[in-house]
Amino acid sequence: MKIINYLILIIFLLFSAHAYAEFYKYVDENGNVKYTDDINEVPEAQRSNIRRYVESQSKKVPEQQEAVENQAEPEEVRPVEKQANVPDSLADEPESLEDHRTRLEQMKIEIDQEYKALKEDQAQLAEEAEEVKTQEQNIEYNRKINDFNKRISMFDEKQKAYEAGIDAYNQRIMDINRENAAKAQ
Numbered sequence: 001m002k003i004i005n006y007l008i009l010i011i012f013l014l015f016s017a018h019a020y021a022e023f024y025k026y027v028d029e030n031g032n033v034k035y036t037d038d039i040n041e042v043p044e045a046q047r048s049n050i051r052r053y054v055e056s057q058s059k060k061v062p063e064q065q066e067a068v069e070n071q072a073e074p075e076e077v078r079p080v081e082k083q084a085n086v087p088d089s090l091a092d093e094p095e096s097l098e099d100h101r102t103r104l105e106q107m108k109i110e111i112d113q114e115y116k117a118l119k120e121d122q123a124q125l126a127e128e129a130e131e132v133k134t135q136e137q138n139i140e141y142n143r144k145i146n147d148f149n150k151r152i153s154m155f156d157e158k159q160k161a162y163e164a165g166i167d168a169y170n171q172r173i174m175d176i177n178r179e180n181a182a183k184a185q
Contacts, residue, residue, distance in 0.1 A: 023149070033153065097176070100169050107162045114155055121148060 026042045
């Protein structure tokens with residue numbers, strides 16, 4: 001009879017464990033960002049560079065859940081903020097080199113602040129993962145992880161836009177230097 005009780009206890013403990021899944025982020029041959037839970041879907045050339053995301057599911061008490069839902073609204077506005085720093089390509093006057101540099105410096109400040117916030121949220125999610133006990137908590141925690149991964153994706157896009165801006169700025173400087181060298185000869 002004790003063996004049956006121990007077996008039931010072991011089975012219960014096995015099925016009550018936290019549910020975790022690992023997801024991978026990569027770029028396909030068309031330049032599209034893709035997410036998958038199967039490492040075999042990631043091209044072999046990119047496997048060393050893929051980003052891993054850990055997903056789990058959880059739920060918080062109603063007051064915390066309401067706070068999280070209210071917090072989600074500003075996150076949806078963030079892409080608009082990102083676009084505010086990108087110059088309008090249809091503008092009549094080209095952006096001055098100084099304005100371009102100032103815009104890039106502002107973008108860098110925003111990216112650094114967002115990175116810091118993401119790291120803090122990541123640490124908080126790691127702490128919350130240890131508190132997950134029930135299936136409802138797992139479901140809510142999974143939603144938070146999905147939202148966090150979306151924010152990471154938006155951050156990556158913002159960082160790519162910043163890097164493209166740096167490349168464009170450097171190209172402008174090189175063009176000016178070439179023009180000045182040609183005039184000097």
